Amino acid sequence: xxxxIRRALSAATLGRALLWAVMYYLITSPSGxxxxxxxxxxDQLRAKPRTSGMATAASKVETSAPTSPSTxxxxxxxxxxxxxxxNGFVFCALIFSRSLTDWHRLALxxxxxxxxxxxxxxxxxxxxxxxxxxxxxHPIKRLRPVASGRVSRKAALCTxxxxxxxxxxxxxxxxxxxxxxxxxxxxxxxxxxxxxxxVMLVDVFVIAAGFVLRVIGGGVVIHVELSAWLIxxxxxxxxxxxxxxRRHELVLLGESASGHRxxxxxxxxxxxxxxxxxxxxxxxxxYALYTLSEDARTKFPNKRLELTVPLVLFGxxxxxxxxxxxxxxxxxxxxxxxxxxLLVSVLLWAAAVIxxxxx
Numbered sequence: 001x002x003x004x005i006r007r008a009l010s011a012a013t014l015g016r017a018l019l020w021a022v023m024y025y026l027i028t029s030p031s032g033x034x035x036x037x038x039x040x041x042x043d044q045l046r047a048k049p050r051t052s053g054m055a056t057a058a059s060k061v062e063t064s065a066p067t068s069p070s071t072x073x074x075x076x077x078x079x080x081x082x083x084x085x086x087n088g089f090v091f092c093a094l095i096f097s098r099s100l101t102d103w104h105r106l107a108l109x110x111x112x113x114x115x116x117x118x119x120x121x122x123x124x125x126x127x128x129x130x131x132x133x134x135x136x137x138h139p140i141k142r143l144r145p146v147a148s149g150r151v152s153r154k155a156a157l158c159t160x161x162x163x164x165x166x167x168x169x170x171x172x173x174x175x176x177x178x179x180x181x182x183x184x185x186x187x188x189x190x191x192x193x194x195x196x197x198x199v200m201l202v203d204v205f206v207i208a209a210g211f212v213l214r215v216i217g218g219g220v221v222i223h224v225e226l227s228a229w230l231i232x233x234x235x236x237x238x239x240x241x242x243x244x245x246r247r248h249e250l251v252l253l254g255e256s257a258s259g260h261r262x263x264x265x266x267x268x269x270x271x272x273x274x275x276x277x278x279x280x281x282x283x284x285x286x287y288a289l290y291t292l293s294e295d296a297r298t299k300f301p302n303k304r305l306e307l308t309v310p311l312v313l314f315g316x317x318x319x320x321x322x323x324x325x326x327x328x329x330x331x332x333x334x335x336x337x338x339x340x341x342l343l344v345s346v347l348l349w350a351a352a353v354i355x356x357x358x359x
Contacts, residue, residue, distance in 0.1 A: 074150040075159060078128060079121040085333045087116040089211055089234065093219035093226055098299070098357060105222040111174055112221045116214055119167035119182055123189035125160035129153050130193050134261065139252070140330070174221060181217040185210060200266040204246060208238035227299075229290035236283040243279060244319070244329035247272040251327060276323075280316060287312050303356050311349040318342045 090113040099105045128135070128146040135147035145151040164186060171182040188196075192206045215234050219226040250267055290296055291306040318341055322328035328335050336343055 071151075074145040075155065078125055078145040078151050078156060079159075079163075080124045081117075081121075082333050082337070083120065083124070084117045085336065086211070087113045087120065087214060089214040090116055090218035092215050092230060092234070093224055094222060095354065095357070096227065096230060096299075097219075097222070097224040099222060099224065100354065100358065108174065108221045109218050111170070112178060112217055115167050115170045115174065115178075115182060116185070116217065118163045118170070119186050120189075120210075122160040122163035122167065123186060123193065125156045125163070126190060127193040129156050129160075137256075177220050178217055181213055181220055185213045185217075188213075198262045200263045203263055204239060204242035207242040207245075208235050211235075211238035211241075227290075227295055229286065229293060229295060233283065233286050233290060236279050236286055240276065240279045240283055240316070240319075241329075241332050243272055243276045244323050245332070247276065247323065248327065248329035252330065276320075280320070284309075284313060284316065300357055305353070305356055307356065308349055308352045311345060311352060315342065315345040315349060318345060 091109055094100055094105060094109045125146075128144055131141070132147045132153070135141035135144055138147075141147060146153065146156050167182060168179065168186070172179040188206055188209055192203070196206050197203045212231060212234050215230060216226065246264070246267055247269060249261070250264055250269060250272065253264070288306065288309050291309060296303075296305055318339070319329075319335070322335055322339060322342065328339075336346065
Protein backbone atom coordinates (compact mmCIF):
# COMPACT_ATOMS: atom_id res chain seq x y z
CA UNK A 1 0.00 0.00 0.00
CA UNK A 2 1.39 3.37 -0.99
CA UNK A 3 2.18 6.20 1.37
CA UNK A 4 -0.68 8.15 -0.18
CA ILE A 5 -3.23 5.56 0.89
CA ARG A 6 -1.70 5.29 4.35
CA ARG A 7 -2.16 9.01 4.87
CA ALA A 8 -5.79 8.73 3.84
CA LEU A 9 -6.34 5.81 6.19
CA SER A 10 -4.75 7.78 9.02
CA ALA A 11 -7.11 10.67 8.40
CA ALA A 12 -10.09 8.36 8.34
CA THR A 13 -8.98 6.73 11.61
CA LEU A 14 -8.51 10.12 13.22
CA GLY A 15 -11.98 11.18 12.08
CA ARG A 16 -13.60 8.07 13.54
CA ALA A 17 -11.78 8.54 16.83
CA LEU A 18 -12.93 12.14 17.02
CA LEU A 19 -16.52 11.14 16.24
CA TRP A 20 -16.62 8.49 18.98
CA ALA A 21 -15.09 10.92 21.46
CA VAL A 22 -17.77 13.52 20.72
CA MET A 23 -20.53 10.92 20.93
CA TYR A 24 -19.20 9.71 24.29
CA TYR A 25 -19.22 13.27 25.56
CA LEU A 26 -22.77 13.77 24.32
CA ILE A 27 -23.93 10.75 26.28
CA THR A 28 -22.07 11.30 29.54
CA SER A 29 -21.87 15.08 29.90
CA PRO A 30 -24.10 16.55 32.67
CA SER A 31 -23.97 20.03 31.13
CA GLY A 32 -26.92 19.76 28.82
CA UNK A 33 -25.51 17.78 25.89
CA UNK A 34 -26.70 14.53 27.52
CA UNK A 35 -29.26 12.87 25.31
CA UNK A 36 -31.02 10.41 27.58
CA UNK A 37 -33.90 8.21 26.61
CA UNK A 38 -36.78 10.29 25.31
CA UNK A 39 -39.38 7.80 24.20
CA UNK A 40 -42.01 9.80 26.09
CA UNK A 41 -41.62 12.57 23.54
CA UNK A 42 -42.63 10.20 20.79
CA ASP A 43 -45.69 9.09 22.76
CA GLN A 44 -46.73 12.69 23.28
CA LEU A 45 -46.36 13.44 19.59
CA ARG A 46 -48.43 10.42 18.65
CA ALA A 47 -51.10 11.41 21.14
CA LYS A 48 -51.54 14.87 19.59
CA PRO A 49 -54.56 15.31 17.33
CA ARG A 50 -53.69 15.50 13.66
CA THR A 51 -55.51 17.01 10.72
CA SER A 52 -57.65 14.75 8.61
CA GLY A 53 -55.21 15.13 5.70
CA MET A 54 -52.35 13.93 7.87
CA ALA A 55 -54.38 11.05 9.23
CA THR A 56 -55.26 9.95 5.72
CA ALA A 57 -51.64 10.24 4.62
CA ALA A 58 -50.45 8.27 7.61
CA SER A 59 -52.93 5.49 6.91
CA LYS A 60 -51.56 5.09 3.40
CA VAL A 61 -48.03 4.33 4.51
CA GLU A 62 -46.95 1.63 6.90
CA THR A 63 -44.09 2.92 9.03
CA SER A 64 -42.53 2.08 12.32
CA ALA A 65 -40.35 4.11 14.63
CA PRO A 66 -36.76 3.02 15.11
CA THR A 67 -36.87 0.43 17.86
CA SER A 68 -33.49 0.99 19.48
CA PRO A 69 -34.03 2.55 22.92
CA SER A 70 -30.38 3.51 23.34
CA THR A 71 -29.07 7.00 22.84
CA UNK A 72 -26.30 5.73 20.63
CA UNK A 73 -28.78 3.78 18.54
CA UNK A 74 -30.94 6.87 18.05
CA UNK A 75 -27.87 8.88 17.08
CA UNK A 76 -26.87 6.22 14.57
CA UNK A 77 -30.40 6.26 13.14
CA UNK A 78 -30.11 10.01 12.62
CA UNK A 79 -27.01 9.46 10.47
CA UNK A 80 -29.29 7.61 7.99
CA UNK A 81 -26.86 4.80 7.11
CA UNK A 82 -29.45 3.34 4.74
CA UNK A 83 -28.90 6.40 2.54
CA UNK A 84 -25.20 5.64 2.13
CA UNK A 85 -26.10 3.44 -0.82
CA UNK A 86 -26.33 6.69 -2.82
CA ASN A 87 -22.58 6.99 -2.46
CA GLY A 88 -22.28 4.05 -4.81
CA PHE A 89 -22.28 6.71 -7.53
CA VAL A 90 -18.70 7.45 -6.48
CA PHE A 91 -17.70 4.15 -8.13
CA CYS A 92 -19.12 5.06 -11.56
CA ALA A 93 -15.89 6.62 -12.85
CA LEU A 94 -13.91 3.64 -11.57
CA ILE A 95 -16.11 1.14 -13.41
CA PHE A 96 -16.41 3.01 -16.70
CA SER A 97 -12.69 3.80 -16.80
CA ARG A 98 -12.00 0.05 -16.66
CA SER A 99 -10.12 0.48 -13.39
CA LEU A 100 -12.18 -1.85 -11.22
CA THR A 101 -9.37 -4.39 -11.11
CA ASP A 102 -6.79 -1.77 -10.14
CA TRP A 103 -6.55 -2.31 -6.37
CA HIS A 104 -4.83 1.02 -5.76
CA ARG A 105 -7.60 2.96 -7.49
CA LEU A 106 -10.27 0.79 -5.88
CA ALA A 107 -8.87 1.64 -2.44
CA LEU A 108 -8.88 5.37 -3.25
CA UNK A 109 -12.47 5.34 -4.48
CA UNK A 110 -13.59 3.30 -1.47
CA UNK A 111 -12.06 5.90 0.83
CA UNK A 112 -13.75 8.65 -1.20
CA UNK A 113 -17.10 6.88 -0.72
CA UNK A 114 -16.49 6.75 3.05
CA UNK A 115 -15.78 10.49 3.01
CA UNK A 116 -19.12 11.06 1.28
CA UNK A 117 -20.82 8.85 3.86
CA UNK A 118 -19.48 11.11 6.61
CA UNK A 119 -20.27 14.43 4.93
CA UNK A 120 -23.74 13.33 3.82
CA UNK A 121 -24.60 12.20 7.36
CA UNK A 122 -23.39 15.56 8.67
CA UNK A 123 -25.72 17.40 6.29
CA UNK A 124 -28.60 15.07 7.20
CA UNK A 125 -28.16 15.98 10.87
CA UNK A 126 -28.16 19.72 10.14
CA UNK A 127 -31.19 19.28 7.91
CA UNK A 128 -33.05 17.39 10.65
CA UNK A 129 -32.33 20.13 13.18
CA UNK A 130 -33.57 22.87 10.83
CA UNK A 131 -36.61 20.85 9.75
CA UNK A 132 -37.60 19.48 13.17
CA UNK A 133 -40.68 21.74 13.63
CA UNK A 134 -42.03 20.86 10.17
CA UNK A 135 -41.08 17.20 10.48
CA UNK A 136 -43.26 16.89 13.59
CA UNK A 137 -46.25 17.61 11.36
CA HIS A 138 -45.27 14.91 8.84
CA PRO A 139 -46.74 11.39 9.21
CA ILE A 140 -43.38 9.72 8.55
CA LYS A 141 -40.66 12.27 9.30
CA ARG A 142 -42.08 12.92 12.78
CA LEU A 143 -40.46 9.62 13.78
CA ARG A 144 -36.95 10.86 12.99
CA PRO A 145 -34.70 10.95 16.10
CA VAL A 146 -34.35 14.75 16.19
CA ALA A 147 -38.00 15.49 15.44
CA SER A 148 -39.21 12.93 17.99
CA GLY A 149 -36.87 14.25 20.69
CA ARG A 150 -34.73 11.13 21.03
CA VAL A 151 -31.69 13.15 19.90
CA SER A 152 -31.25 16.73 21.07
CA ARG A 153 -30.43 19.62 18.77
CA LYS A 154 -27.10 20.15 20.49
CA ALA A 155 -26.15 16.49 20.16
CA ALA A 156 -27.06 16.47 16.48
CA LEU A 157 -25.06 19.62 15.75
CA CYS A 158 -22.03 18.42 17.73
CA THR A 159 -22.02 15.15 15.83
CA UNK A 160 -22.51 16.95 12.51
CA UNK A 161 -19.50 19.17 13.26
CA UNK A 162 -17.34 16.15 14.10
CA UNK A 163 -18.38 14.29 10.96
CA UNK A 164 -17.94 17.36 8.79
CA UNK A 165 -14.44 18.00 10.13
CA UNK A 166 -13.47 14.35 9.64
CA UNK A 167 -14.83 14.33 6.07
CA UNK A 168 -13.10 17.56 5.05
CA UNK A 169 -9.81 16.48 6.66
CA UNK A 170 -10.05 13.09 4.98
CA UNK A 171 -10.82 14.62 1.57
CA UNK A 172 -7.83 16.97 1.81
CA UNK A 173 -5.52 14.14 2.81
CA UNK A 174 -6.85 11.80 0.14
CA UNK A 175 -6.38 14.27 -2.70
CA UNK A 176 -6.20 18.06 -2.63
CA UNK A 177 -8.39 18.18 -5.74
CA UNK A 178 -11.02 16.10 -3.94
CA UNK A 179 -11.38 18.68 -1.15
CA UNK A 180 -13.23 21.30 -3.29
CA UNK A 181 -15.69 18.62 -4.45
CA UNK A 182 -16.58 17.61 -0.89
CA UNK A 183 -16.65 21.24 0.26
CA UNK A 184 -19.04 22.14 -2.56
CA UNK A 185 -21.25 19.19 -1.69
CA UNK A 186 -21.40 20.31 1.94
CA UNK A 187 -22.05 23.94 1.01
CA UNK A 188 -24.91 23.34 -1.42
CA UNK A 189 -26.59 20.91 0.96
CA UNK A 190 -26.39 23.36 3.85
CA UNK A 191 -27.84 26.12 1.67
CA UNK A 192 -30.47 23.64 0.47
CA UNK A 193 -31.48 22.81 4.04
CA UNK A 194 -31.64 26.47 5.04
CA UNK A 195 -33.31 27.93 1.97
CA UNK A 196 -33.21 26.28 -1.45
CA UNK A 197 -35.55 23.42 -0.54
CA UNK A 198 -38.30 26.03 -0.46
CA VAL A 199 -37.65 27.15 -4.05
CA MET A 200 -39.62 25.24 -6.68
CA LEU A 201 -37.53 23.36 -9.29
CA VAL A 202 -34.29 24.65 -7.79
CA ASP A 203 -34.79 22.12 -4.99
CA VAL A 204 -34.71 19.11 -7.32
CA PHE A 205 -31.71 20.43 -9.25
CA VAL A 206 -29.76 20.80 -6.00
CA ILE A 207 -30.55 17.17 -5.16
CA ALA A 208 -29.34 16.16 -8.62
CA ALA A 209 -26.15 18.18 -8.12
CA GLY A 210 -25.33 16.06 -5.09
CA PHE A 211 -25.34 12.90 -7.22
CA VAL A 212 -23.22 14.54 -9.91
CA LEU A 213 -20.65 15.67 -7.33
CA ARG A 214 -20.37 12.08 -6.12
CA VAL A 215 -19.55 10.97 -9.66
CA ILE A 216 -17.06 13.81 -10.11
CA GLY A 217 -15.43 13.03 -6.78
CA GLY A 218 -14.93 9.41 -7.80
CA GLY A 219 -13.18 10.55 -10.97
CA VAL A 220 -11.03 13.15 -9.23
CA VAL A 221 -9.42 10.79 -6.72
CA ILE A 222 -8.23 8.40 -9.44
CA HIS A 223 -7.41 11.18 -11.93
CA VAL A 224 -9.50 9.97 -14.85
CA GLU A 225 -11.34 12.11 -17.37
CA LEU A 226 -15.09 11.86 -16.96
CA SER A 227 -17.24 11.31 -19.99
CA ALA A 228 -19.80 14.03 -20.67
CA TRP A 229 -22.30 11.22 -21.22
CA LEU A 230 -21.75 10.00 -17.67
CA ILE A 231 -22.49 13.45 -16.27
CA UNK A 232 -25.61 13.84 -18.42
CA UNK A 233 -27.00 10.41 -17.56
CA UNK A 234 -26.32 10.94 -13.84
CA UNK A 235 -28.03 14.35 -13.89
CA UNK A 236 -31.14 13.04 -15.61
CA UNK A 237 -31.41 9.95 -13.40
CA UNK A 238 -31.00 12.09 -10.27
CA UNK A 239 -33.72 14.48 -11.48
CA UNK A 240 -35.98 11.48 -12.08
CA UNK A 241 -35.47 10.34 -8.48
CA UNK A 242 -35.87 13.85 -7.04
CA UNK A 243 -39.07 14.58 -8.94
CA UNK A 244 -40.52 11.22 -7.91
CA UNK A 245 -39.71 12.10 -4.31
CA ARG A 246 -41.56 15.41 -4.60
CA ARG A 247 -44.54 13.65 -6.13
CA HIS A 248 -44.62 11.18 -3.26
CA GLU A 249 -44.59 14.00 -0.70
CA LEU A 250 -47.35 15.86 -2.51
CA VAL A 251 -49.63 12.83 -2.78
CA LEU A 252 -48.89 11.65 0.75
CA LEU A 253 -49.61 14.96 2.47
CA GLY A 254 -52.50 16.04 0.28
CA GLU A 255 -53.96 19.44 1.14
CA SER A 256 -51.51 19.90 4.01
CA ALA A 257 -48.45 19.58 1.74
CA SER A 258 -47.82 23.33 1.54
CA GLY A 259 -47.85 23.53 5.31
CA HIS A 260 -44.93 21.11 5.47
CA ARG A 261 -42.88 22.76 2.72
CA UNK A 262 -43.85 25.93 0.91
CA UNK A 263 -42.38 24.82 -2.44
CA UNK A 264 -44.90 21.96 -2.57
CA UNK A 265 -47.65 24.53 -3.03
CA UNK A 266 -46.22 25.30 -6.48
CA UNK A 267 -46.25 21.66 -7.58
CA UNK A 268 -49.21 19.57 -8.68
CA UNK A 269 -49.26 15.80 -9.35
CA UNK A 270 -50.05 16.47 -13.01
CA UNK A 271 -47.18 18.94 -13.38
CA UNK A 272 -44.75 16.55 -11.69
CA UNK A 273 -45.95 13.66 -13.87
CA UNK A 274 -45.13 15.76 -16.94
CA UNK A 275 -41.64 16.54 -15.63
CA UNK A 276 -41.06 12.90 -14.69
CA UNK A 277 -42.13 11.86 -18.19
CA UNK A 278 -39.61 14.27 -19.72
CA UNK A 279 -36.65 13.15 -17.62
CA UNK A 280 -37.61 9.48 -17.94
CA UNK A 281 -37.48 9.62 -21.73
CA UNK A 282 -34.35 11.77 -21.62
CA UNK A 283 -32.58 9.38 -19.26
CA UNK A 284 -33.27 6.32 -21.37
CA UNK A 285 -32.39 8.07 -24.64
CA UNK A 286 -29.17 9.53 -23.22
CA TYR A 287 -28.02 6.16 -21.94
CA ALA A 288 -28.95 4.43 -25.20
CA LEU A 289 -27.11 7.06 -27.25
CA TYR A 290 -24.08 6.74 -24.97
CA THR A 291 -23.86 2.99 -25.51
CA LEU A 292 -23.86 3.60 -29.28
CA SER A 293 -21.65 6.69 -29.21
CA GLU A 294 -18.15 6.98 -30.63
CA ASP A 295 -16.91 7.65 -27.11
CA ALA A 296 -18.18 4.28 -25.87
CA ARG A 297 -16.91 2.44 -28.94
CA THR A 298 -13.47 4.00 -28.52
CA LYS A 299 -13.21 3.14 -24.83
CA PHE A 300 -14.81 -0.28 -25.18
CA PRO A 301 -13.99 -1.61 -28.66
CA ASN A 302 -16.01 -4.62 -29.79
CA LYS A 303 -18.16 -4.40 -26.64
CA ARG A 304 -21.95 -4.54 -26.97
CA LEU A 305 -22.85 -2.14 -24.17
CA GLU A 306 -26.18 -1.42 -25.86
CA LEU A 307 -27.34 -4.84 -24.67
CA THR A 308 -27.81 -3.31 -21.21
CA VAL A 309 -30.44 -0.80 -22.41
CA PRO A 310 -33.40 -3.18 -21.82
CA LEU A 311 -32.30 -3.61 -18.20
CA VAL A 312 -32.29 0.18 -17.74
CA LEU A 313 -35.75 0.39 -19.27
CA PHE A 314 -37.10 -2.37 -17.06
CA GLY A 315 -35.62 -0.79 -13.90
CA UNK A 316 -37.19 2.59 -14.68
CA UNK A 317 -40.52 1.02 -15.56
CA UNK A 318 -40.49 -0.86 -12.25
CA UNK A 319 -39.67 2.33 -10.35
CA UNK A 320 -42.53 4.16 -12.05
CA UNK A 321 -44.85 1.30 -11.13
CA UNK A 322 -43.84 1.63 -7.48
CA UNK A 323 -44.34 5.41 -7.61
CA UNK A 324 -47.78 5.32 -9.23
CA UNK A 325 -49.25 2.05 -7.98
CA UNK A 326 -47.54 1.52 -4.63
CA UNK A 327 -47.24 5.19 -3.60
CA UNK A 328 -43.47 4.92 -3.42
CA UNK A 329 -40.69 7.31 -4.39
CA UNK A 330 -40.23 9.05 -1.06
CA UNK A 331 -37.17 7.01 -0.14
CA UNK A 332 -35.32 5.54 -3.15
CA UNK A 333 -32.83 3.66 -0.97
CA UNK A 334 -35.65 2.01 0.97
CA UNK A 335 -37.42 1.08 -2.24
CA UNK A 336 -34.25 -0.45 -3.66
CA UNK A 337 -33.77 -2.78 -0.70
CA UNK A 338 -37.41 -3.65 -0.08
CA UNK A 339 -38.54 -4.31 -3.65
CA UNK A 340 -36.83 -7.46 -4.85
CA UNK A 341 -37.72 -6.91 -8.49
CA LEU A 342 -36.12 -3.45 -8.51
CA LEU A 343 -33.06 -4.70 -6.63
CA VAL A 344 -32.56 -7.63 -8.99
CA SER A 345 -32.89 -5.40 -12.05
CA VAL A 346 -30.25 -2.99 -10.73
CA LEU A 347 -27.88 -5.82 -9.82
CA LEU A 348 -28.37 -7.45 -13.21
CA TRP A 349 -27.60 -4.16 -14.96
CA ALA A 350 -24.44 -3.63 -12.88
CA ALA A 351 -23.31 -7.22 -13.48
CA ALA A 352 -24.00 -6.95 -17.21
CA VAL A 353 -22.03 -3.71 -17.52
CA ILE A 354 -19.05 -5.19 -15.66
CA UNK A 355 -19.09 -8.43 -17.66
CA UNK A 356 -19.38 -6.62 -21.01
CA UNK A 357 -16.70 -4.04 -20.24
CA UNK A 358 -14.16 -6.27 -18.51
CA UNK A 359 -14.50 -9.61 -20.30
